[in-house]
Amino acid sequence: MSTLLTVENLSKVYTLGGGLFGPARELVALNDVGFTLEAGETLAIVGESGCGKTTLGRCIIKAQPVTHGHVYYHPKDQAKVELTALGKRDIKPWRRDIRMIFQDPMSSLNPNMRVFDIVAEPLRIHRVARGKELEERVLDTLAKVGIAPDAVGRYPHAFSGGQRQRIGIARALVLDPRLVIADEAVSALDVSIQAQVLNLLDDLKSEFGLTYIFISHDLGVVNYIADRVLVMYLGHVVENAPTEMLFERPRHPYTEMLLEALPIADPTRRKGRSKELKGEIPYLGNRPRGCPFHTRCKYAQDICRSEKPALRSINGSAQMAACHFAETLDLKGAYESSIGGGDRPLPLEGRAGEGVVL
Amino acid sequence: MTAPLLTINDMSIIFTSPDEPDIEAVRQVDLTLTPGKTLALVGESGCGKSVTARAVLRLLDRNADIRTGEILFEGEGGKVDIARLKPDSDAMRAIRGAQVSMIFQEPMSSLSPVHTIGDQIDEIIILHERLTPRQARERTIALLDQVGVPGARERANAYPFELSGGLRQRAMIAMALACTPKLLIADEPTTALDVTTQAQILDLLRQLQDDYGMAMLFITHDLGVVAEIADEIAVMYLGDVVEQGDVFDVFRAPRHPYTQALMNSVPRLQRKAERERLSPIKGNVPSPKDRPQGCAFTSRCPFAFEPCADTRPARTSLPGDHVARCHLLTRTRAEAMA
Numbered sequence: 036m037s038t039l040l041t042v043e044n045l046s047k048v049y050t051l052g053g054g055l056f057g058p059a060r061e062l063v064a065l066n067d068v069g070f071t072l073e074a075g076e077t078l079a080i081v082g083e084s085g086c087g088k089t090t091l092g093r094c095i096i097k098a099q100p101v102t103h104g105h106v107y108y109h110p111k112d113q114a115k116v117e118l119t120a121l122g123k124r125d126i127k128p129w130r131r132d133i134r135m136i137f138q139d140p141m142s143s144l145n146p147n148m149r150v151f152d153i154v155a156e157p158l159r160i161h162r163v164a165r166g167k168e169l170e171e172r173v174l175d176t177l178a179k180v181g182i183a184p185d186a187v188g189r190y191p192h193a194f195s196g197g198q199r200q201r202i203g204i205a206r207a208l209v210l211d212p213r214l215v216i217a218d219e220a221v222s223a224l225d226v227s228i229q230a231q232v233l234n235l236l237d238d239l240k241s242e243f244g245l246t247y248i249f250i251s252h253d254l255g256v257v258n259y260i261a262d263r264v265l266v267m268y269l270g271h272v273v274e275n276a277p278t279e280m281l282f283e284r285p286r287h288p289y290t291e292m293l294l295e296a297l298p299i300a301d302p303t304r305r306k307g308r309s310k311e312l313k314g315e316i317p318y319l320g321n322r323p324r325g326c327p328f329h330t331r332c333k334y335a336q337d338i339c340r341s342e343k344p345a346l347r348s349i350n351g352s353a354q355m356a357a358c359h360f361a362e363t364l365d366l367k368g369a370y371e372s373s374i375g376g377g378d379r380p381l382p383l384e385g386r387a388g389e390g391v392v393l
Numbered sequence: 394m395t396a397p398l399l400t401i402n403d404m405s406i407i408f409t410s411p412d413e414p415d416i417e418a419v420r421q422v423d424l425t426l427t428p429g430k431t432l433a434l435v436g437e438s439g440c441g442k443s444v445t446a447r448a449v450l451r452l453l454d455r456n457a458d459i460r461t462g463e464i465l466f467e468g469e470g471g472k473v474d475i476a477r478l479k480p481d482s483d484a485m486r487a488i489r490g491a492q493v494s495m496i497f498q499e500p501m502s503s504l505s506p507v508h509t510i511g512d513q514i515d516e517i518i519i520l521h522e523r524l525t526p527r528q529a530r531e532r533t534i535a536l537l538d539q540v541g542v543p544g545a546r547e548r549a550n551a552y553p554f555e556l557s558g559g560l561r562q563r564a565m566i567a568m569a570l571a572c573t574p575k576l577l578i579a580d581e582p583t584t585a586l587d588v589t590t591q592a593q594i595l596d597l598l599r600q601l602q603d604d605y606g607m608a609m610l611f612i613t614h615d616l617g618v619v620a621e622i623a624d625e626i627a628v629m630y631l632g633d634v635v636e637q638g639d640v641f642d643v644f645r646a647p648r649h650p651y652t653q654a655l656m657n658s659v660p661r662l663q664r665k666a667e668r669e670r671l672s673p674i675k676g677n678v679p680s681p682k683d684r685p686q687g688c689a690f691t692s693r694c695p696f697a698f699e700p701c702a703d704t705r706p707a708r709t710s711l712p713g714d715h716v717a718r719c720h721l722l723t724r725t726r727a728e729a730m731a
Binding site for chain 1 (some may be wrong): 558560587615619640645656657659668674678708723
């Protein structure tokens with residue numbers, strides 16, 4: 036596998052106020068974030084609202100300027116380019132390779148444009164195709180995501196939420212990208228539609244050889260789709276590990292807390308959880324000293340309040356965590372202990388005819 | 394077994410419009426709520442779960458009509474049929490907010506932005522219990538404290554925008570509990586919250602239910618939340634309750650094809666080796682005006698056969714405390730085809 040993207044020491048600081056109403060304050064949305072992304076993998080970024088997962092996605096394509104740090108993109112047959120060093124004009128060609136899908140299919144499509152033009156717009160902006168060829172590419176991409184050619188003259192309002200999300204996906208894919216950043220792409224959809232879109236993303240990945248950055252707060256979906264998971268808390272990466280290792284045995288107490296909170300669709304696995312979870316994510320403006328998580332961590336010791344732990348590989352494995360006690364803590368995973376799992380509902384056929392009409 | 398607190402019998406709700414045909418948003422629904430128990434109403438957007446809940450409080454829009462059926466409530470003044478009360482009558486007002494109260498999905502938009510949360514909770518107490526403002530405020534502070542708002546006395550003077558999402562939801566729960574209701578209706582109360590906050594709020598609701606012994610009608614689309622909090626479940630699809638029963642029974646062996654399909658659409662927490670591809674329900678939910686005469690799920694059902702489109706399946710009782718509406722439960726496919 037080759038590296039597709041390298042993020043090094045990325046920080047993003049917002050300055051608040053600084054005018055009539057008192058001195059300016061700094062809000063650190065991303066703090067020294069680093070990771071590498073291999074071609075063909077699906078990396079999930081998870082965390083609670085305000086943890087910086089969306090900001091990270093936007094900083095990668097430079098939809099927002101970064102304060103410090105570097106993002107390197109490795110094109111197919113060329114030396115790596117530093118996206119963060121490029122100006123507005125110079126970054127444009129690389130935006131063909133890195134595309135985004137947004138959460139809310141209602142507000143991310145222009146209501147005044149026809150579906151055909153929405154999907155054709157990237158081709159026109161990047162002057163990739165025109166005329167007959169443009170038309171073919173648009174219809175072809177729409178067909179791949181399951182939008183019929185006779186619907187392309189309609190406006191977004193005529194489509195359901197799931198179909199609109201498919202249009203958003205077509206718009207991202209029409210330029211033949213290598214990396215797709217999906218920001219909560221299935222969160223706004225009903226479960227049955229969510230499953231359709233997840234399967235679609237999976238199919239498109241193998242068909243187009245895509246790499247995904249999948250930003251989500253839903254760990255069930257993340258376990259299903261991701262190869263690797265990056266857990267963020269208050270702008271820090273607190274854990275970065277292959278999905279199965281992370282769900283089997285998390286190495287950061289925050290990851291354990293997220294897994295603990297995850298509701299599981301099986302009433303027999305219901306558990307009293309009240310004591311395990313405490314507190315809320317602190318306001319970013321007054322971030323705690325030391326480990327950012329110590330205010331909510333049930334394992335916190337003195338060192339956690341004074342010293343910030345570094346993100347490091349745990350016992351030389353592929354699992355990385357930023358916790359002083361990552362090697363020794365025995366944290367609880369999310370999988371059922373026995374291999375084999377629960378039983379799926381049986382098909383209906385065999386049990387037909389047993390009911391009594393009321 | 395305890396006597397039911399609220400019984401909905403054969404309720405249909407019809408939305409009328411001057412230039413479109415009537416839409417039956419809720420079709421012949423039967424539900425029972427028992428003190429101390431939680432009934433989860435589950436379904437995708439547009440299935441009628443919120444309409445059903447709002448009907449209990451008579452908070453429906455003007456063009457909605459409870460055409461048939463009854464909503465029998467064991468109120469403080471004896472049994473009343475809520476479906477027969479006028480929405481703005483004194484009798485209904487005495488029930489709404491006091492004996493039956495509701496918490497909503499988005500606390501930011503359902504609390505008043507220009508009043509402090511303390512004032513908003515005081516108002517309900519003063520209205521229903523005729524306490525003095527000072528007494529009401531003491532009660533408010535006790536309530537806020539009980540739902541886990543830290544520094545309740547000071548926070549009572551906060552405006553909703555000054556609170557985090559979790560605290561706002563706690564404030565709304567305090568407001569709903571202000572007059573110790575017998576029934577709490579919770580409409581997607583945790584959907585807008587982070588998972589950790591969601592777990593805390595679910596715990597709080599469970600604990601309050603233990604303390605007050607109230608019945609709870611919990612509306613959600615998240616099967617994980619249902620498994621976590623419910624005693625009973627009712628699954629809705631396009632206005633029909635297609636399956637209902639004890640939550641353990643229904644999750645272990647769902648009998649309606651829609652319930653089965655819904656459960657197969659949720660990714661399960663499994664290791665890679667055991668992971669199966671999701672099997673989503675094909676197609677989209679049809680618009681209510683295209684709903685077939687028979688079973689609403691016909692167009693997407695993998696088992697659909699001859700009678701499904703035209704004949705509505707009856708409520709069919711299954712072993713245990715379990716009811717579903719599906720033709721396959723009363724006959725085999727071979728029988729039906731003959």
